[in-house]
Amino acid sequence: MREFLNEKLPKRLSDKVRHGQRLTKADMEEWHAILNERGWLAPHWPVEWGGTDWSVVQRFIFETETAMAHAPRVVPFGVSMLGPVLIKFGTEEQKKHWLPRILDGSDWWCQGYSEPGAGSDLASLKTSAVREGDHYVINGQKTWTTLAQCANKIFCLVRTSKEGKKQEGISFLLVDMDTPGVEVRPIKLLDGDHEVNEVWFSDVKVPVENLVGEENKGWTCAKYLLSYERTNIAGVGASMAAFERLKEVARTTRRNGSALAEDPLFAARMAEVEIDLENMRTTNLRVLDSVGRGQTPMAESSMLKIRGTEIRQKITALMRRAAGRYAQPFLDEALEGGFNGEPVGPGWAAPVASQYFNNRKLSIFGGSNEVQREIIGKSMMGL
Amino acid sequence: MDFSLGDDRRMMADSLSRYFADTLGWEARQAAAESEAGFSRDMWAGLAELGVLGMLFGEEAGGYGGSAFDAGAVFAEVGKALATGPFLATLLAGNILEAAGEADLLGEVIAGSKILTFADDPAMDANGVVTDPVKAVKEGDAWRLTGAKGVVDYLGSADLIVVTAETSDGWASFLVEADAKGVKRRAYPLVDGGAAGELSLEGASARLLVSGEDAISKARALGLVATVWEAVAIMEVLRDATIEYLGTRKQFGVPIGAFQALKHRMTSVALEIEQARSAAINAAAYFAKDPRTRDRYGSAAKYTAGKVGALTAEEAIQMHGGIGMSWEMPLSHFAKRLVMLDHVLGDEDAHMARYLKLASAA
Numbered sequence: 230m231r232e233f234l235n236e237k238l239p240k241r242l243s244d245k246v247r248h249g250q251r252l253t254k255a256d257m258e259e260w261h262a263i264l265n266e267r268g269w270l271a272p273h274w275p276v277e278w279g280g281t282d283w284s285v286v287q288r289f290i291f292e293t294e295t296a297m298a299h300a301p302r303v304v305p306f307g308v309s310m311l312g313p314v315l316i317k318f319g320t321e322e323q324k325k326h327w328l329p330r331i332l333d334g335s336d337w338w339c340q341g342y343s344e345p346g347a348g349s350d351l352a353s354l355k356t357s358a359v360r361e362g363d364h365y366v367i368n369g370q371k372t373w374t375t376l377a378q379c380a381n382k383i384f385c386l387v388r389t390s391k392e393g394k395k396q397e398g399i400s401f402l403l404v405d406m407d408t409p410g411v412e413v414r415p416i417k418l419l420d421g422d423h424e425v426n427e428v429w430f431s432d433v434k435v436p437v438e439n440l441v442g443e444e445n446k447g448w449t450c451a452k453y454l455l456s457y458e459r460t461n462i463a464g465v466g467a468s469m470a471a472f473e474r475l476k477e478v479a480r481t482t483r484r485n486g487s488a489l490a491e492d493p494l495f496a497a498r499m500a501e502v503e504i505d506l507e508n509m510r511t512t513n514l515r516v517l518d519s520v521g522r523g524q525t526p527m528a529e530s531s532m533l534k535i536r537g538t539e540i541r542q543k544i545t546a547l548m549r550r551a552a553g554r555y556a557q558p559f560l561d562e563a564l565e566g567g568f569n570g571e572p573v574g575p576g577w578a579a580p581v582a583s584q585y586f587n588n589r590k591l592s593i594f595g596g597s598n599e600v601q602r603e604i605i606g607k608s609m610m611g612l
Numbered sequence: 613m614d615f616s617l618g619d620d621r622r623m624m625a626d627s628l629s630r631y632f633a634d635t636l637g638w639e640a641r642q643a644a645a646e647s648e649a650g651f652s653r654d655m656w657a658g659l660a661e662l663g664v665l666g667m668l669f670g671e672e673a674g675g676y677g678g679s680a681f682d683a684g685a686v687f688a689e690v691g692k693a694l695a696t697g698p699f700l701a702t703l704l705a706g707n708i709l710e711a712a713g714e715a716d717l718l719g720e721v722i723a724g725s726k727i728l729t730f731a732d733d734p735a736m737d738a739n740g741v742v743t744d745p746v747k748a749v750k751e752g753d754a755w756r757l758t759g760a761k762g763v764v765d766y767l768g769s770a771d772l773i774v775v776t777a778e779t780s781d782g783w784a785s786f787l788v789e790a791d792a793k794g795v796k797r798r799a800y801p802l803v804d805g806g807a808a809g810e811l812s813l814e815g816a817s818a819r820l821l822v823s824g825e826d827a828i829s830k831a832r833a834l835g836l837v838a839t840v841w842e843a844v845a846i847m848e849v850l851r852d853a854t855i856e857y858l859g860t861r862k863q864f865g866v867p868i869g870a871f872q873a874l875k876h877r878m879t880s881v882a883l884e885i886e887q888a889r890s891a892a893i894n895a896a897a898y899f900a901k902d903p904r905t906r907d908r909y910g911s912a913a914k915y916t917a918g919k920v921g922a923l924t925a926e927e928a929i930q931m932h933g934g935i936g937m938s939w940e941m942p943l944s945h946f947a948k949r950l951v952m953l954d955h956v957l958g959d960e961d962a963h964m965a966r967y968l969k970l971a972s973a974a
Contacts, residue, residue, distance in 0.1 A: 348933050373934045402957035419937050419944035420803075424749050482740030489740075546922070547957075551740075553823040554733050554763040559803040571808060573800060574762055575740035582803040586948060589929045589937055597933060599873065 230291055234298040237263050243299040245566040247474070251422075252301055254379045256566075258334055260301045261308075265332050271308045278316060278328045285460055285517040296466025297473070304376065307331035311384050314401070314450045315427075318442040327403070341371040341404070342451070343383035343427055345535070349600050351386070352396045352448065356430060358387035365389075365402060367410075367433040373594065377413045377426040381406050389446050398420050401447035403439040410434075418590075419580055420563075422519040432552030455596055455604070459530040460520055462595070463513050463537030468506055472546045475499065489551055498550075502543050509536050528608040531601035538591035538598065549585040552578035559583075593595040617685050621667075621677075622816025623759075625685040628664050629717065632693035641694055642805075645873035645945075649769045650807025651697035665967035666705050673710040674719045683834055688829045688946050694946055696806035697856035698729055700956070703764040703838055705730035705774035707831040708785045711819040712821035717787075718770070729770040730813050731788075732828070735760035746813060748777040748786060748820075755786060755818045758796075760811065767809030768799030775818065778909030783825040786818035793817070804952040805909055806946065829903060836910040838893045838901055848952045850928040853943050854878060857932055866875045871930050874931060881927050884920040911963035918960030921950045 242256055264270040272288050274280025283291070296302075303309070310439050312331055315324055330336040347354040356369025358534035377383065383404050390398030404411065410433040411565055417425045442450050479490035479499060489495050516529040549556040557573030562568055572579060592598040617625060617880030633653055636644070659665060669675030677683075683703060685941035690699050702721060704730045708841040709718045720726040737743040757777050764773070773788045773795075788795060791930050794816035803866055822828075858869025858878060869875055897912035898905050927945035929936035954960055 238946060301935065343934070348863060349868075353863070417939035419939055419948060420714070421939065423932070431737075478740065483742060492961070492965075494964060498961075550959060552955075553736075555740075556953050557763060557802045557952050558808060559801045573737050573798070574736045574738075576738040578740070582952070585915070585951070586803075586937075586944075589926065589936075592930060593933050593937070598930075602873070 230294045233267060233269075233297075234294060235238070235261060235268070238295075238298055238300050241566065242301055246301055247579070249584055250564050250568070251565045254337075257301055257304055257379075258337075261303065261318055261334055265334070271312055273309070274293070274312055274328070278312075278324065281394075281579045282596075286347075286514070289461060289465075289513065290463050292579070293466035293469065296464075296470045297401065299360065299470060304337070306340050306375075306380070307336060307385075308430050310454055311338050311403075314384075314441060315439075315456060317453060318401075318450055319374060320437070323441065330603045331430075333508070336382045337376075338379045338479070339374050339383045339406075339428075341375045341383045343372060343373045344370060345372050349597055351451070352399065354386055354388060354399065356387050358400060358435070358500050363435045363437055364365040365400075367402070367404065367430040367435060367568055369432075371428040371429050372425075373416070374413075374428045375424060375594075377406075377428050378415065379421065383428060383442075384531065386447050386451055387445075389478050394416075396448040398445055398484060399447040399451070399473065400444050401441040401450040402435055403441060404430075404433065404435050408433050408435065418587065420587045421559075422583070422587065424587075443531070446559055455530075459534065460517055460526065463509055463533035464528060464541060465510050465537070467512055468537065468540050468544060469510075470501060471548075472506060474577075475544055475547055475551070478575075479547065482551055482575060495547075495550070498547055501546035502540060502547065505532065506535070507541060509533070512536070531604045532606075534595065535592075535598045535601050541591055542585075542588050544587045545581070545585045548581040552581050556582045556585075569574060617711055618682060621682060621685050624664070624667055625689055627662065628659075628686065628689040629692065629802065631658060631662055631664075632689060634695050636695055640818075642945075643692075643695075645694075645805030646801070648799075648807070650714060650766060650801060650805065650951040651695075651769075654784045655695070656697055656770075657724050660722065661874040663722075665702060665724070667704055667717060669722065670708055673715050674722055675683055675707075678710070680834060680837045680896035683838045684820060684896045687735070687838040687842040688845040691949075694805075694846070694849075694942070694949055695967035698769070700726055700765040700838060701770075704732070704831045704835045705772075707834055708774050708821055708827055709787075711786075711827040711830070714787075714791040714821065719771070721772075726771045727766065727769050728774065729765050729767055730831075731761035731764045731773050731775045732766075732832070733762050733764075735762035735812075744812075746775060746777040747777045748784060748818065752778070753818055756815045756817055757788060757813045757818045758785060758794075759813055761813075763808045764811045765808050767811055768807055773811065774821065774847060776814070776816075779837075781821075783828060784823045785821045786829055787821050788813070788818045789814050795862045799856055802952070804948040805810060821842050826903075829907075832902075833899065833906050833910050834864045835915050837892070837895045840888075840895055840917045843921050843950060844889050844892045846946050846953070847888060847921060849926045849946050850924050850943065850950065851882055851885055853946075854928045854931050859906075868931075877927060877930065881924055884923060888913075888916050888920040891967060904970055904973065908967060911967040911970065914958060915960050915963040915967060918954040920961070921954055922960075925950045 242466050272283050358365040358367045385402050389400040391515040410431045412426040416425045433519040481490040555578040560579050568591045644696045666675040670678030736743045744760040749756050770790045775786050775788050794814040796812040797809050859867050861868050861970035893915040894909045900910040
């Protein structure tokens, strides 16, 4: 794996990731293509669909190694979200049609889940799909749709019935973003970047063969995503890479005449995160071990999500703290790859405040940490 | 202890509050904060006309305030309005002008005809090491300054710069004209709105204002009081907005504040904010005492504001969910400012360390 990363990961990309600079769509596609060529884009898929026969532990090592090498994160929507759902619930035809297109980059998927009125209470979603002959007609609005501006396809949870429990009237539909009536509107986030969007649907016609699983059983697909494929949700590799970077910064940065790493308060904050991260790594491996023995993690995935995101957030908070007053200047151009102008203060400081603010999302998206706690409570206490 | 601001101070604070409400609505605030100068010159002129800047200085210096509570009252309004502008720079540098008996010059600042800034923090190089500290050398009757200062508030707009520098006899503060020969300025925007810049001096001609570190320490101490009052005012805005959201946003058929987990978390935030307000009052109340007492309370307050500020900002965003992260919502900008205030005049850790040092010196 290390050899592969040494050889194939373009320095231009790892430099951008390492320095917290913006990745373009082309950057992400480039890395996907490199992984796909080696057959490692979707290691968690079955071999027959282009995956690997790696164990969960091997996959964990792969994720850790790629993150430590500052490889771009694989965009999860097609590979890690839709792919597993299709493999589990899709028809043969759907698998044959859609899975190769995810791997070869023909399709860039985004996720149409959240709505303005349906966040934590996702099952209360209102975007409707009405069956008319061979089509569903979709009306409504999705929001917080990450990278919809790059996507040509969106998988959606839509309401197909208002009868019974709200979870029982939801279906899982695949929509071509080029269909008339689909409109993407950008949402600017607090760090100034355009990462998420609103996606509006007005009388959008979708062929019925784009239904995944049974009608009104879409919640099963959604729940499947929330538990089964989430053993790497903790992002241990990404945190380890970020922590290494923090250590490097703390060694070189000087405060009151000595290295920041020797400042007792800062050193204690770093040690706390390091201990937490080491503990979580083992927790994660324990979960993988139980998955390897055939168990399905529920509470454990949620625990990994909560603690993983907290650790990531703490590391970015320490990075901004390390920058002192130099966290504050905003140099837009320094966030672009290949920036070789004169930095303001420490070269690494340019993105740290933006990253800190942007990473608030980690505890909000993918099922907020509050929702995860509910899942743990239900699963462990039955309450 | 009297916890009210007093009638005169309250009246001024109220008129400042009205002025911001009338002239610095959200769109105007955003336009000003994102402009090249980072603030609105018209707003600044209006404040000067209203006499607000005079509240920051004593009568002998042409003002009508100058106490720590006066500064606190002004900065609380600045925080509430999320106003950008050289408020802190004017307070800090003006305090040094006041100590130097520069009433005429300060009069021009109070009248809004001169923009003043304060260059105190050292510049750091690309590796994060303090580089090129400013040194002052006397040549006949004149002084020349050489060296660099980092993240100087509103440097690009400043007419006059008060610079702290080392002389052969220790620290002193100097006045430098922003367009003087040997003065180089690199201006840039800030992540929370507003602007600052890197200052580099190459034998720039300067006038000695005050010798010794006492006046600088006093100015910084007053700056701490102001910053903490600003921070607490922002916390209260975030608290009120979040409580309102918890009461109106419905999920699972009920307002989300009805969930005990959220309700109790919000309660903890509110409790911490009350502690921070008390810390801010302490810092103002002990400001006129001996320097050690003054600085202990100053550090206690800045430490508290840093800790509670991060908690308040993070919880306000988290409890709002995605919407709390959107640029469109004023809330996210209040949160950014609050977190960034921890980076001004020393953060939580720096002030915990100073507090420990001052305590052990007792």
